[in-house]
Amino acid sequence: MTIDDIISRCATLPAADIAKGVNRTLDENNSLVVTAPPGAGKSTLLPLTIMAGTAAGKIMMLEPRRLAARQIAERMAEILGEPVGKTVGYRVRFESRVSEATRIEVVTEGVFLRMLVDDPTLDGVSVVIFDEFHERSINSDLALALVRQSQTLLRDDLRLVLMSATIDATSLCNTLHAPLVESQGRMFPVEVVHADDDTIAMASSRRNADIPLAVARMVSRAHRESDGDILVFLPGQAEIQKVTDLLGDSLLPTVVMPLYGNLSPEAQHRAIAPSAGGKRKVVLATPVAETSITIEGVRVVVDAGLCRRPVFNARSGLSHLDTVAISKDMMTQRTGRAGRVAAGTCYRLWTVATENQLADQRRPEIEEADLAPMLLQVAAFGERDILSLPWITPPSAGSVGKAQHLLKLLGAVDADGKITAIGKQMAAMPCHPRVARMILGCRTKEMRSLACDIAAILEEKDPLTAEESADITIRIGVLRSCRSKRNVGRWQRIAMISREYQRMTGATEDNAAIDADDAGLLIAYAYPERVAMATDDVGGYKLASGDNASLSVTDALSASKWIAVASLYSQSNGGRIYLAAPVDVEQMQTTSLDNVSWNSKEGMVVMRREQRIGKLIVGSKPIHDADKDRVVEIVCDAVRKDGLSMLDWSDDVARLQNRVAAVAAWHPDMELPDISTPHLMQTAGSWLPMYLVEGSRVMTSVTEMKKLDLRDIIWATIPYDKQQEIDRLAPEYVVVPTGSRIRIDYRQGSAAPVVSVRLQECFGMTETPTVDDGRQPLLMELLSPGFKPVQLTQDLANFWRETYFDVRKELKRRYPKHCWPDNPLDAKAVKK
Template structure:
């Protein structure tokens, strides 16, 4: 049962307690509990309340770390708290985000993003000097927040029982989190104004998001007061909407500003800052404005109900963005932005009916995200059993396995999940393990500077996405030319990130000409499984992981036989589409990526054993040469294994003697199962070749390694030798191969497949004087005699020869005398002399 505490009621009963006394109450709770869960209505402004009150109450001598899911929110909240304290950022309150640090020795509250905390825990698992960790906006359930919470809980349970955890959110499944953390729930009602919700007549189409939003914004501008905040899926839709509104005459006097993550801090601050008196502002934002940020003056929210969600495909190992529908808690969070300063309106661009089909809460990102960065952080933390971590939501095992395989391939962890020295260095860099591996793979200052440029290009939106070229070297050349001229233009963001990476690895800016193969050489470190070889002349390549990809045949990069693919889309078909790639010289591929393999195998098409020493990257062969000194035992094993599949073409099974022997042995096994004769059927012999074939593969110091040589073997003799000598004698007695007839001829007995009785096919004339049917199985089983004419045509079947002489013979004789008048056909065949050919009549 969750213990629920209403801070609003505590305040009311105490007569509007000052913040310091509320802090005292909260501090009391933290002293008696390891963790707290705090909720407040959307937009209630509780983000600054708890850290400040905890600071005032002095719950811990250590610092307070406050985690935010986004950089812009971290900067904004640190600035707002500093304003409340009438201090500059970096004093009592500071922030740390990727590539930016505003803290000092006086800082007691650090606002930071989850990735920063993860690296802090990895570098110092005790979190020395930290008293409280606050997870703000936890309802977003980013993979970094889940990882950070799991690591901090592990630290709390093993090393720091005095460490306090506070989870804060406006819309969250509080019951589950309280149960997991064994924490009381603290509810802060806040002061919110009512928000009127209006629904559209028709559901929005994602492709029309910009146009539909513009229409709603214009309507709101005419009918409502105050500023307008519109939520769109991403930067592309924002820029299209901004163009339409800027060209419209309907927003006269309004300022239209964008708000998304790729903007500079100054541009983001322009969107957040209050409007000047008498002015109105329209903010076009991504979900970055859903939480944490307070945009003063917003009275109307226009919500498309759409956002771009990163989705990881475990089959391809790629993450891509998909436009999808928000959950109901996200919609509630967005609507709350309109009720901060006065009564507001939220225009939802979907129908009331459509809302009933929305998910109630968003899914945790850990369920379908790329887990490689998370797994590397955990390995660097010292944990190898990821599933034993105190997760709020368990990561999918399949995705964990894919991440593990990638990190092993990059050399970051061992097969057992233990971090390697290279992995430790990778984890210290604030980037994806692929990018970190590429930077660490650069062997000189020049190559490190190039790696920094490539890293920045890979992490940001491609400025040349519509150029028709996938060549990364071309992009780096453009970046360097623009940077050298001091006018980076659309490359500004990429240039700044490259500069941050150069600062970390301590190299200077390099704007010299780019060697395309050096770009490919570095990208190989990040994407070894995407090294690719051309398989035709029209832009089809095979990746080292075996998959095929296509590049437009007009793209100049198709002139290269070998490339490495950095960005691609893997659709529903079998062939992927390449967006970014770089040429490589196969000789420049790092030796750590190559596998030397002695490929000794049976080639079915050539019908022989082949032996090649190959140097491979994944499934691609870079070089090969014949192996002269084949290990004989290995070769014998491979030939015997090949027999299971290609045995019919490797030996001469068509030999009649082989088939007769197999039928004879099978007949005896059917009559006398107690003899337990070996199975000499073709299928069984092929599957068990390793038990009988090796003895015959060597001849005069030479190994038989081709079908041509193997077919020269006497297969029937080899099969007969499989049977032990005592059983051979039994078979010969029970089922002889021949029967001697009165002429002295030895006639072969035909043991037919599936027949109960063996057949003796013999010319009738050779049986004159034979008074009874010959038998096998030691006299138990008479043969079925197929009596033939002088021309070897069947004339009679009988298993009772005596009865034949007495009855049917005379009818047969009449016909034979007509057809073979020169032959002797006696009246009394039992007393006549048996003959092989023509005998004069008597």
């Protein structure tokens, strides 16, 4: 079929106007950006015309969702008048409709990544189309980076096409060095009706229970006020079910239909198919209906303004889905769904004021997602330096480091980041590396079957509630019971996914009773950092990662001392455990660690050999053969923090410090060492170690270290020649006429060194004693016989001449039995 034949069959689609231009541009460029409004036909018409024109080989077209991949492939096959799986086919997780004749494969991004890892050259592929690239999923960003790398190094003939309805095309074109082709589309006008209050604000304040009620009321209003089918955007499956229940039969004969990814293909087709003549329907959809999927007959959109986004907590390594406000580009796309076939109306559940505060564009998922799956795919591709890839938005180095740590923990990559043998097997599986590691780590068929059941339960919405119990073994038991009776009911999709994993791994269906500890052991394979030990708080647990989490105190599982946690909602004050299983810690692989550390409370080095799971201590015993150098290092580190309480900082030490500080102030050129207490504590590692070792043993307690003569140790840190200078310039004592050696007090903050001496011992002393080679007179603090200060002077001669006689009167009155001579310079000095 020629390009003209295809265009003629789709002449009503706006994209028909640019189809030939797209081919001409691709003939001259290896990359192209195409923008077109929703419903223009870019996803169905353009791939067909590229196949008929530019592409000599196969076309791979990436879609962010399974539902869109199926519908687009079916629509293209319908245009060609063929069944799906002939010229046009699709591949999604656990489902494939392709043949040797297939030239256009519509695939989900995850499926394409595994194909790219298997064959980095993309042999036989001429064009790779990234549809709805504005969604900026992490898989889409990674696939583009790897294809560009392959295009640069291996396949310069490979063509890239990025298609979107709403995106910053200028920035994208500049990054890719690609031209832009735009389709103007043929949209009908859409009237926008805003609500009087904000559902978005309700969601941000965690009043999510109010959202379905507000939506149901707006749907009823839209049904009354407008004609045509109604498309309702809700954040998730739970809200869809609640709105369905609230509407009930109130809109009859209008039919209410759900639309989300986990529905059966038959139910999805019913929701998408045109309404029967004269009848109306309301489609309650997740954001899956924003783009790519076309629902004929929609003239009204009701938009809750919310979506779910995975949020990754880099601190804990855990992810959870948050309900958040949409961005303006998402708002525009949703509104456009009401104006495809005729003039329409969009009812928005938020105010104009709130609309002005919405972000212009959604954030690329790579900025906040778990990067472990992405890094494993990159390693399998053969690239170790992930940051060197040609990213549109590069991942942060911190997030990359966290993901690399997890992959090493799982054994998927080695210390150098090179993929291991088991890592290659993990990369080939359509699941998170954690789940792949759990399944591949099984040694028996029974354990592998159990792992497949656990994987299916973890990947799908929990049919039970955590309020009943967080014990995953209860879910496994119900699944196996339903399966054995061939009545799976709401467990149907979980049973199907388990069956697919069994097929891939050679396991068989097993409906026997399980050992709960086996389930816990498998979960520990997948989440080694989430093995948890009960704390003293009822329902409280500490994870191997060091984080805290809790179970409901009424949950029977909280009686288990050790559990392995499979699902956890992380919060700043500790996580909430949703799925877990008891685990026999004796079956767990532990690491041995010699914990040599300073215990401030006990005032000593504690030395124990611990068996650990992450940061959890399974068992320990004292050791006595710790490395001496390590013990010394630990003691010195402790001195830096607790040195004031560990060593004897006596008055003699303080006097030495003050004396040296005085000389340093008088003579900066001497460059005396800093022996202040803060400096000595911080530099303990340079002066203390030699005094801690006594033969073959090391001092390990405060009791022992308090016995050290710290004054002599500090004095020894000063070179000998400078010690002599200090002694000469700042002697410790001055000798008075009685022969007494009176200590000189080099006080901090004092203008001069102080000598406190009884006045009677100074009789006959004519001159004030000095230090610093006579440059610094001492401050004489003259004392009474009762050692009370009576006079301060730095001029002793003047004191005898003028002041002594006034002082003598008072002293003679108070101490009449003492000798108070008329001429103190000729009197004999006395001690008593």
